[in-house]
Amino acid sequence: MPPSAKDSGLGQGDGFPAYNPSRRRETPPKLKKPVPHYRHLIRWNDKQPAASLEERQMNHDLVVLRHALDLFLDLRMAESEALLKRGPQPVSANGAEVSDYASLNPTAVKRASQASSDKDSRASVAEDDSKYGSSKVKENDQASLSTEAQEKLSLGSSSGSEKKAKDSKETRSMYYDLGRGIIQGMRAIATFDPDEIAMGMQMFEQTIKTADKQRKGSMMGLGSVKAVGSFVVGTIGAGSFKGMTRVQKHAELVYAEATLLRTGLSVFYHMDLWMVLEEAINLRSAFTIIQGLKSFMDSVESELRAGKNIDHYQIDEHLVSGVTLSYALYNIIISFLPDVIIKMLQFMGFPSDRDWGMAMLAACGDWDPSAAAESPEEHKERLSSSANDGIRRQFCDMVPIIYHTIVSSFIPLKHVDFAFAKRINDYNLELYPDSPFYIYFKGRHLQVTSKLDEAIATYKSLKPVEARWHNFTHISVFEELMCAMMRADHDTACEKSRQLLKESRWSKCCYRYLTAITGLERGKESEKKKINSLMEKVEDGMQKIAGVNLFFETFCARKAKRYVKEGHLLLPSFDFMILWNSFDMMPPKALKRALDIISGEVHRLRELLPNKMKERENRPLAAKDQTIEAATGGYLSGMFSSNKNASAKESKVGSYENFYDDYCLAHFLQGNVAYHLAFFPEEPFDAAMCALALESFETVFRYAPLINDDTYTYYFSHYYKAKIWIHQGRLEEAEGRFKYLLGLTNTSVMSLPTLLGGKGKNSLELFLLLKTHSGQLDLEAAKTAADSGSVYSGK
Template sequence: MAPSVQAEVDEGANHTNGFPEFNASRRRQPPPKLKKPVPHYRHLVRWNKYSIPESIEEQQLNQDLLICRQLLNLFFNANMAEAESILAKGQIPVTENQVDLHAFDGLQGTASTNLLQKTLDALGLTLEDIKDDSDDLPSETSSSAASSKDGKKSPSTTPSIAPSTHGKKNKVKKEKEVKSMYYGLGGAIIQGLRALVTFDPEEIEKGVEAFEQAAKAADKLRKGTIIGLGSVKAVGSFVVGTIGAGSFRGMNRVQKHAELIYAESTILRSLLSVLYHVDVWMVFEECINLRHAFTIIQGLKSYMDSVESELRAGKNIDHHQIDEHLVSGVTLSYSLYNIIISFMPDIIVKMLQFIGFPSDRDWGMAMLAACGDWDPMAPPETPAQHAERLASSANDGIRRQFCDMVPIIFQVIVSSFIPMNHVDLNYAQMINDYNLELYPNSPIFLFFKGRHLQVTSKFDDAVSTYKSAQAKIQPRWHNINHIFVFEELMIAMTRSDHETACENSRQLLKESRWSKCCFRYLTVITGYERGVKSERKKIDTLMGKVESGMQTVAGMNLFFETFCARKSKRYLKEGHLLLPSYDFMLLWNTFDMMPLDVLGEALAKISTEVSRLQGLLPQKMKDRENQPLAPKDQTMEAFSGGYLSSIFSNKNALIKDSKVEGYENFYDDYCLAFFLQGVVAYHLAFFPEAAFDREKCELALKSFDTVFRYAPLIKDDTYTYYFTHYYKAKIWIHQGRLDDAQARFKYLLGLSNTNLLGLPALVGGKGKNSLEIMVLFKVHSGLLEIETARAAASGYASSIMSSK
């Protein structure tokens, strides 16, 4: 069904009606109204870490948790090689009453050199002991640690996990020691991260194997007699559906941790396996494994809900022995299931909900906030409150920082690609600043800081932050630098700084294995736009290799690589590309990050190309523009009548009149130029926290209408047609025409199929939209935006009525 539109004769007459005079902020939006209460599991912690348990297994667990927590601190604070080397030494077995739980008090937030030395002392090791496993230890770290060791040290502050006999004499070879489930998971996560930053198939295979070993280590400690656990296989748990809270009441603390780690290892192994295997059936098998892991996570959540009910009823819950590590783990896993599934198309969400998966993004985000006791609407903390937060035992949970990372990632990264409601960049900055205070040298949190500056259009500060973060990365993890280099590349392309862009793209092509297809294409277009004639032959040669660099994930091509491959074919056929940098920026949504001056420069460059292409448009096609473009002609249904129906009745004549000599894909470029002009004009018109620009809004609408008019003649770049629909619907949302916008979004969802039946397919025979997945994600978020706008309007109307 075609989208409903207003019935006015001239739609342009009402283009400016209903628009606000001043644009709202997309950087600070109020939090959502939640459909159900959020649990505060951090209040359930009843684990006395200063008492020595009777069970040797629990003593071992306590020691492993304390050491892994400090190793995590080392890793976050840019001492990655040191943390990895200590972890590789393996678990130190304990015997009864040998664990000093006061050993690691006060370590969090200290200088990295002291943190390293204390961790080494706790393990009964020296810096020399780990040099064999880490060739990348910085010399300054070694000297600092050595001086710390030789300097004055009070016996009362000397960390000790076990008596001095746990030094070199008790070190055992890695292959002979009993593997700890937490050590196994920590090592697997490090290996998984290395696999992601290198994208080396061998490293990915090692990561999959490491997670399998971690799951096996945890499986040995699970209580295998419970229905749905242990002996029951993944398919069985899929049928059973969930595990009740009662199953976990009969477990001791070690067994609960074993269940959690088994589920986490299964989830991470499945996700990494999807990157490694190309078999679609393997993806189906991993989905079953994810379902099995979810039954465990959901069972743990039900158990903690029941404990929370006991606490509210005034009962003593000390015997449950819930610690901050279990709380942060359950919170992280269950929240991520809610958040990630919520981004999928409605039909998939409904299918997953039918088999028991949750999908509530706002609730998942609020659950993560509760883990860190964050409140986006709270006033700034006083110094005393801030000190209390830093000293809180809630910080000790091994997964605590990961719970903080998720909202930051979705606020400053994901929201840049997929429009999201309730974006609050100030909230993300508050969480990130707190973690930077704990880990001032952390490349991870420095990246988030730089990304926050980038999405708020502070490009100079963002580049400076990226540079400082790169300087802190150790050589063994140099691949992480490629993340910063890529962000600097996108900033350079945004600014039309072709020299820097060319340098960064060449560095990525030379060093990174993430996407040879994409990096070859970026190297070509940055060199192409720099315009050095002596490099033209190299550019042509490299462009011929773009398609051969494509890879598959889960048996499917990556959408951005498909985009690059199709553009390379166009270049090889015609010898030129139109505004390739701005075209590529659509994939990374950098238009949202551009400040006003950069948007103005972009509009000037694009408009120049628009004028040039208009000069090439055949006169007979210009004469046809006198025919009005009715609202229905903006859809594929226009083939059944109206202006575009002439493509059936007089198809040959239209094609003959539209032909441009020596320019086979002229209308691809013509529509692309007008589309880019419309997108930039749209962002200028609705720039956040600025006055609404009616003139730019009119320019955007006229540009989009031009795309609709010439869409039947597009041969390859069909994505411009679909994105044009999306941006026009966005304008309608600003205008308050929510029904029209919703109808247009649903219309786009109806086109999501492999054939994309419509005008481009009928004329050019190539109806596949290479960026279809991006359109679907944006449309899905657009529908949620409409729901939020309606809810807000309904609430406002109710308040007006109640005031009367």
């Protein structure tokens, strides 16, 4: 049971910092084990003749794929697709070697953009455009499988070279197939169209078949790579890979990558939890290969430290970046799962070390978060180094950027460093100045550092994307929408939400709700009929991923049903912003404006509060009476009468059925905004705002037993009060509050949280659980800081 409201005052303000430390650049983590620097193992001599025709072909394919990737990243998607659609160009046994390996460097590719291959790409694009003509499927009308899509599915692609796939003499390339699969997979994610997802799965299946033909059939010692051994503890030793040719090692890597990517699309396509279980064997098989390649790299690194010559292994930057990316992602993704699942996966041999995985990715790009800024000479060397240009290299850079600037906004994380993410992004933006990806990341960095005006300008600077990739721009449109909501700019919010509803397929449920509430906030009477119609359709747009409802869609559906029933919602934009942790990004000016709007609603609702409830507010309140659990049984005392029926009658506010839901929501929002003003990073601590936050949360606790549905306001109030106590140094009390929140969850086999108390289902319970676990990390950091005599710099 949580502590009583009586001992929650600020007192003299003892324990609070006079000045809030930065939460935007934390110190790098202390790693439990050393991080391998596989870049130092690169011994691929591009001047040395290839050992076989097969290797010569792979070298040529890697050059083309690197070029295609550079085109794709720099907003030239059609040229990239056309280059890959032409298919691999066979290299003759006595033909000239592909010697221009400088083209693996993105800068060199840009200089060579007028070369004949590029000219051929543009010609192919023109041919493609004329070929599609009026039969091209519209972006927003792909609900049914068209004839063209069926043809693509049966053939894997619409290009002429792939229509000859049945010809046994046709040259196939695992890297061409992988490149086409990745592009198709990205389009599937961008459109969320079942046809596109199915085509992506088909292409990855073809990649798996092509790579499998180039894998080593059998190995000494532990047997074939294909026979991965035991599902639980099966591994492949480093010695198995030492006996492989360079092509065979690449084939193993591509086979594993394609398996993972096909599995991911399969889960999206079937939207079924059982599919996740069915694909677990494939995930384990792929990981076994990745683990074996890592063991091989570790063994070679040991030989290098011992002074041995490792040139004969011919390790290249493509293999290094691939193994690094795959193994690091296993560590990072698994670390976000519930503890019970992590332990089960660790028993099966899967790794789970988030900090180590992030450090491994940084090492691939030779990034050091604690290093000083690069000199012009060092920066020039970085830009020209071919060691930075494995075909998975840019993906290794994207993960830390996404982790620091996006994931950290949804889940409070430790060791977040916005400046480090910006340094990586600036490097890539210099290579790809028109890239919609890195421009978006730039805008996101500005947004999370509370520079909303600059962020909006950056999002607007995105150049038009080709029609078939238009959906990628919707990420930036959504961020513009959220920035407008933070600034209470209802006109812009309406414009952006309507654009998303019209053009995007990602979440019709969410977009209908956003379009409705932004129109509701704008307050035009002429739009009310459209708003009512949208609210009625919100629930119909819900979808499931792996058999589970998306938490934000559940939230939108519940609120829409409330509106349909009652005809109003309280502060819906600010309410929705809780889902995106938008209050963390708002600058003081926007926070103060939001506080004025919310406090106005608090005052309005207080005027509706029954007099008998106002009279009893100063009475002593027992701890048990400020909980939702108090409403599930027994009589209420304290500010409520001893008779339960009388309490319900005295607290009733006319026909306002969910008055106390709104009353608690208004106070929670007021407390949330006040909390962020009190502890705004790199600003003086605001004791008045901290006091207002505590007072607001106490009001939520007082009226919690009368909440019907919006239980999340109560649980989040506990979370933020615990955060205030951490700042104040009341660590034991904060720990008790976190334990109370975690005690409301049911740690079943899947460890999906189910709040046992409470009358209404908390649609944000998973979100709350993640935040509470992260709050415990803050608590541990505060304890460490207290023991060392330093200042806690939590969020």
